[in-house]
Amino acid sequence: MHKKEKTYYVIALVFSIIASLVLLISIIGIYILLFIVVVPLIAQAILNASIRINGVRITQKQFPEIYEIVYQQSLRMGLPALPDVYIMESSGVLNAFATRFFGRNMVVLYSDLFELMNRGGSKELTFVISHELAHLQRRHLTKQLFIIPAMWMPFLGDAYSRACEYTCDRMATHFTEDSEAAMNGLTVLAVGKSLYKQVDREDYLLQSSSERGLFVWLAEKLSTHPPLPKRIDAIQRYVDPHLTQRFRSSRMTYIIIGSVCVAILLMFITGIVLSASLFKVATSAFEDSTQNEELLDAALNGETLRVTELLQAGADPNTTDYDGWTVLMSAADQNNLEMAKALLDSGASIDLIEEEYENTALTVAITGGYVEMAKLLLDHQADPNLQDSYGWTPLMTAASHGDESAVMLLLEYGADPSTIDDSGWAASDYALESGYEELAEKLKPGMGEAA
Known part of the structure; x- marks a missing residue:
């Protein structure tokens, strides 16, 4: 489950209770409450009826290969009953959705998306189906009945819906057991069933992460679904939690x-x-943005001269964003040695830890493979043995990536290869697990000095 789903639901539930009580104290308010509750239910009932009379229902005889996917994934997810699954013409729209009314669960696949099966995209289609089944397994549709007033409110209802989508992406990735197919399945929704294999995914994410501005912000926050690049990035970080966060x-x-x-x-x-x-x-x-927020933006955009000017004007070199990401981490993430030196000369604290993934500037540099940046930070007294809340050290990061240069550098600056994390593993264990046997030998206690 995505970490924000429960939080947003509780807020939406409290808001809905308060709003309902306020509306119930007046005659006009009662009519308003009836309108915002009854109208969506009637619209849902009509939609479901239209699907039943027009869609083609998948059964053991009708598209049996899809029926088998639905059956197996429903079984794995622990759904108490198999939902009704329908195929409908979509006029080129690629999508699917889950719906429920009076205890009846339904999943609808648009026909163009369904054609993935005929194009070698069965795993991608399995991910999409599993995503919709996850909505049913998490009872998202039932829960929404209790927060209908909040669902009418801009931002709050949308925020809860987006958190639910992240949850379902995680569940679908888990039960599909193929993260590549999961990310491909989302890419299909972006460019279609024919072009998705030609998309440079990293360039697509980089393009999206650079888009900023008020209307970009509004477009996301007023949407019930997160941007597709953010969903793809979230799957990447779900599979590998140590990846540097791209969207902040x-x-x-x-x-x-x-x-x-x-x-x-x-x-x-x-x-x-x-x-x-x-x-x-x-x-x-x-x-107007504050001076420190300007510093964060300038660092994120790689504007070294502007960062230097703001530091000289008195901006705080230890400014962090909401997640604790520092300006020095941005410099390390971009391998911008000049910016990092300016920050360190201005008194930037070198071992600050950001909250969400517990990165430091040193671990960001090591993750990116920037040995010169790592050396600069170590020269300025970065702690090579600093452990996060799980006991993970910079040496473990370098070892798991097979970065021998970074490993040797850390050992030179006093990293302890015998340190273990909460799992009881040392850096050599992570190197061995990742297939770097020679590096693992060099990391065994007592070998660092010999090397």
Whole structure:
């Protein structure tokens, strides 16, 4: 389960209870509550009826190969009953969705997506089907019935829906047992069933991660689904938690979301019109950035000269974003030695740990294979034996990547190869697990000095 799914659901549930109580104290409010609850249910019932009378239902006789995928994945996920699965014409749209009404679970596959089976994309189709089954297994559709008022509220309902999508991507990846097929399945939704194999995935993610601005932010936050590149990146980091995070949320994101939620909640209580809260969001979005936020942005964009100017103007070299990612980590991530030197000369703390993945500037440099950057940090007293909450050390990072140059450098600066993490493994164990047998020998206790 994605870490934010439960949090957003609790917030949405509390909001829905408060909003319902406020609306129930007046006659007009009762009608409003009935409208926002009954209208979606009627629309859902009509949609389900339309699917049943027009779609082709998958059975043991009708597309048996797809039926077998649905049956096996439902069994593995522990669904109490096999859902009804339908194929519908989509006029070229590639998508699928799960729905439920009065205890009846359904999964709908659009026909163009279904054709993946005929193009050698059976694993990708299995991922898509598993994603929709995960919605049913997690009871997302049932839970939404209890937070309907929140689902009408901009940002909050959308945030919960996006967290659910991340959860289902993780579950589908787990039960498909093929992360490559999972990422391909999402790429299909971006460029289609014919071109997805030609996409340079890393370039696609890099392109998306560089897109910024108010309307880009709004496009994501007002959507029920995360951007496809973020979903692909999330699968990569789910499979390998030690990957450097590519998409990082700015502190302003959480400030704006919190401001909007508070503004709309006050609107229900005090009767303030929606336009007032939207005005508050717009004005807060255009407020001047602080000096430290400018430093974060400049570092993220590789603007060394601007970083130097801001440091000379008094910006804090230890400024962090919401997740604890420091300016020095950005410099290490880009292998920007000049920027790193400017930050270190300005007093940047070298062993700060970011919260989400517990990276330091040193582990970021080692993960990227930047030995010169690692040496610069070690020359400035970076701790080669610093352990995260799991006992993981920079030497273990270098060993697991098979980076002999980084390993030798760390040993030279006093890294202890006998240190073990919470799993009882040392750096040599991780090198051996990754297939670097010669490196593992050099990392055995007592061998570092000989080497």
